[in-house]
Amino acid sequence: MGNLKVFSGRSNRPLAEKIVKELGQTLGHCDIKAFSDGEIWVKFNDNIRGCDVYLVQSTNPPAENLFELLIMIDAARRASARKVNAVIPYFGYARQDRKDQPRVSITAKLVANLITQAGADRIITMDLHAPQIQGFFDIPVDHLYSSAVLVKHFKKLKLANLAVASPDVGGIKMARAYAKRLEADLIVIDKRRPRQNEAEIMNIIGDVRGKNILIVDDLVDTAGTLCNAVKALKDAGAKDVYAACTHPVLSGSAVERINTSGLKKIVVTDSIPLRKGSTKIVNQSVSRIFSEAIKRSFKYMSISSLFDVDKG
Numbered sequence: 001m002g003n004l005k006v007f008s009g010r011s012n013r014p015l016a017e018k019i020v021k022e023l024g025q026t027l028g029h030c031d032i033k034a035f036s037d038g039e040i041w042v043k044f045n046d047n048i049r050g051c052d053v054y055l056v057q058s059t060n061p062p063a064e065n066l067f068e069l070l071i072m073i074d075a076a077r078r079a080s081a082r083k084v085n086a087v088i089p090y091f092g093y094a095r096q097d098r099k100d101q102p103r104v105s106i107t108a109k110l111v112a113n114l115i116t117q118a119g120a121d122r123i124i125t126m127d128l129h130a131p132q133i134q135g136f137f138d139i140p141v142d143h144l145y146s147s148a149v150l151v152k153h154f155k156k157l158k159l160a161n162l163a164v165a166s167p168d169v170g171g172i173k174m175a176r177a178y179a180k181r182l183e184a185d186l187i188v189i190d191k192r193r194p195r196q197n198e199a200e201i202m203n204i205i206g207d208v209r210g211k212n213i214l215i216v217d218d219l220v221d222t223a224g225t226l227c228n229a230v231k232a233l234k235d236a237g238a239k240d241v242y243a244a245c246t247h248p249v250l251s252g253s254a255v256e257r258i259n260t261s262g263l264k265k266i267v268v269t270d271s272i273p274l275r276k277g278s279t280k281i282v283n284q285s286v287s288r289i290f291s292e293a294i295k296r297s298f299k300y301m302s303i304s305s306l307f308d309v310d311k312g
Helices: 013-023 064-078 107-118 131-136 147-157 169-182 224-235 254-260 287-298 304-311
Strands: 004-008 030-034 040-044 052-056 083-088 122-126 141-144 162-166 185-192 200-205 212-220 241-248 263-269 281-284
Touching: 004 013, 004 287, 013 052, 013 287, 030 064, 040 064, 052 064, 052 287, 064 083, 064 107, 083 287, 107 131, 122 287, 131 141, 141 287, 147 169, 147 241, 147 263, 147 281, 147 287, 162 169, 169 185, 169 212, 185 224, 212 224, 224 241, 224 254, 224 263, 287 304
Parallel strands: 004 052, 052 083, 083 122, 122 141, 162 185, 162 212, 212 241, 241 263, 263 281
Antiparallel strands: 030 040, 185 200
């Protein structure tokens, strides 16, 4: 794949290195530096004229990660790359995807506009906070799913009497997909969120008494919602409670909350590097999924069939 080149920003270089290893390549050479005042500077050291360039960069906070991606896209475009593909394992600012109250920004659309205007030709991302965010882009979006990795992990555990729980009504579709593939019951947790980063558990829909529960979600931030859900499930008679979350944002005291909760294990991916580990956190790599998606994108092959194969 001579005209395919993969470069990494600074937000998730370990994942980028795993991706190119799966591809049988090495990372392209580029310099990313910051001036004394924090201004970001990017230079591609490899000749990328006429190449299909893939830029691996998660856009989790700080905001410099997003701006660094924009600068990389602009630099690649000005260096005459044939196609510029933004590989975004974690698409940040996606939780603000609608006007749920007056006078607020829809940042998911704003970021989509910024990436498109910077010059990206295609987006490859994973487990968007809301699948309809794909429609915010005016360029093709390949939406990958971590369930191919996470479901396989829980199948190996062979948990008896398992039920899959959605932590809110919005996650039912994801929970149903896990429940179907794990041949498990489906549970829904009805919650009320009084303000950002706070969640109050209101009601559990379904019987959890004596069952092992797997809570599935796209991300875990402060872990408040997750730990409240674990407590509610335990109080309702659940046996062991596990969690599967794609993006381990884990801000603030999230890790401490997880450690002191009744959660047995939480399985996450390396879409975001873990800032702080825990014996309860199990990390699974999604490098093979991204490498296969890059390979198929480059060769104009179907990417959706990648998940048909994994579903078996």
